[in-house]
Amino acid sequence: MITKRIIACLDVRDGRVVKGVQFVDIIDAGDPATQAARHARDGADEIVLLDITATHEGRATLLDTVRRTARELFVPFCVGGGIRSADDAAQVFEAGADKVSVNSAALKNPLLIDDIGRSFGAQAVVVAIDARRDPEAADPVRSAQVYVHGGRKLAGRRVVEWAREAEDRGAGEILLTSMNSDGMRTGFDCELTAAVSEAVGIPVIASGGAGTVSHFVDVFGRGKADAALAASIFHFGVSSARSLKEELAKAGVSVRLPC
Amino acid sequence: MRVTVIDYKAGNLTSVLKALRHEGAEAVVTDGDLSLVETAERIVLPGVGHFAATSRLDETGLTQAIRAAIARGVPFLGICVGMQWLYAGSSEAPEQPGLGHFAESCARFSESNEKVPHVGWNSLEVRAGSRLLAGVEAGEYVYFTHSYKAPVTADSAALTHYIEPFASAVERSNVMGVQFHPEKSGATGLKILANFLRWEVKGAE
DSSP, X not given: OOOOEEEEEEEEETTEEEEEETTEEEEEOOOHHHHHHHHHHTTOSEEEEEEOXXXXXXXXXXXXXXXXXXXXXXXXXXXXXXXXXXXXXXXXXXXXXXEEEEOHHHHHOTHHHHHHHHHHXXXXXXXEEEEEOOTTSSSTTTTOEEEETTTTEEEEEEHHXXXXXXXXXXXXXXXXXXXXXXXXXXXXXXXXXXXXXXXXXXXXXXXXXXXXXXXXXXXXXXXXXXXXXXXXXXXXXXXXXXXXXXXXXXXXXXXXXXX | OEEEEXXXXXXXXXXXXXXXXXXXXXXXXXXXXXXXXXXOXXXXXXXXXXXXXXXXXXXXXXXXXXXXXXXXXXXXXXXXXXXXXXXXXXXXXXXXXXXXXXXXXXXXXXXXSSOSSEEXXXXXXXXXXXXXXXXXXXXXXXXXXXXXEBOOOTTEEEXXXXXXXXXXXXXXXXXEEESSOGGGSHHHHHXXXXXHHHOOOOSOO
């Protein structure tokens, strides 16, 4: 039976793991290669490294970080941040990533999704969507908007429509981050996740808001997520992926155990 | 132990090479140097992406070289599309023949409410006697990412259930294939690669 994936996410800036609360108040949480190995050992089903370095110098650091992180990692490894062309993607794959995640650059140039998919296969392309809903809107889920540049700028696209287009262009998975709940530890946006998951035929990874085990149970249930991302829940000793999955199994969620 | 890894320009070999080297293999890559196939001790055909990309194997002469190596008894492992290539073909690219070592063809998952591609960790039902999957216990998981799959036949070494049962591994003497990615399947995957690297030719095949 296919299992729900728990994906450990490392937000990296200038070669160090950080984690933002609603994209500000960044706290240092260690070396990416060490953290990734620890998460894999602790039962994470996959590792995502999101580079939030904005500078050009940071690119070289990123490739080195990816290479070091991939060296001893034998679970799927996805890298995102700053990938603007199929050539950028090729360098990241060469350094050892299995998938790349594209976000702002794909909104600016949607053909990027087609290009990477053609060269490396759909399974290698994750389209990351930063979503924010307006709680005042008549239909906050359908009208939820895509944001770019770390959540600072409206992209002018609705979330569900953009997810469908990404699939049509050959994305293999959608990584959906709710910016309303990101870092708040109050739970995933299950309504929005379910809306996207029902709109596309490819797997949806839910992100943003994990604080307790029941939040994961919810997003795999009524949120219809195929995988869920967790970052800060692990970083400060709240839990390991293994203990999270043991709790999920008790709640009836199919997970990879033992791991 | 030297392993010849076939590069047909359909994606990324880094992870496969890394995992084979981790298990002690000396991995060499060829995208058309037939001598590396003619002298191969083991052959791995990885694969992510589209079945149509295997046309490059025909164009470069690798198909014939691999066929000859298999006939000599060289252990061969196809991964993902590399496994599917062992069959007669795939509905993903009907005009492109596979090797035809196994007579059946690969097809897309049937229409259902489930997501396609099948992405994630799923379990294996290992058939007794599989040498490739020796030591893999019931309930061990491996990582899949694919939309097409091989049918269950007498040659299937393991079955996996998703939408319908399919062959997650195939094995007939020195010719083996896995639909999942052993290089991305943690300790279980490394164990399977180690089995392949230790696979011994038993007399005349």
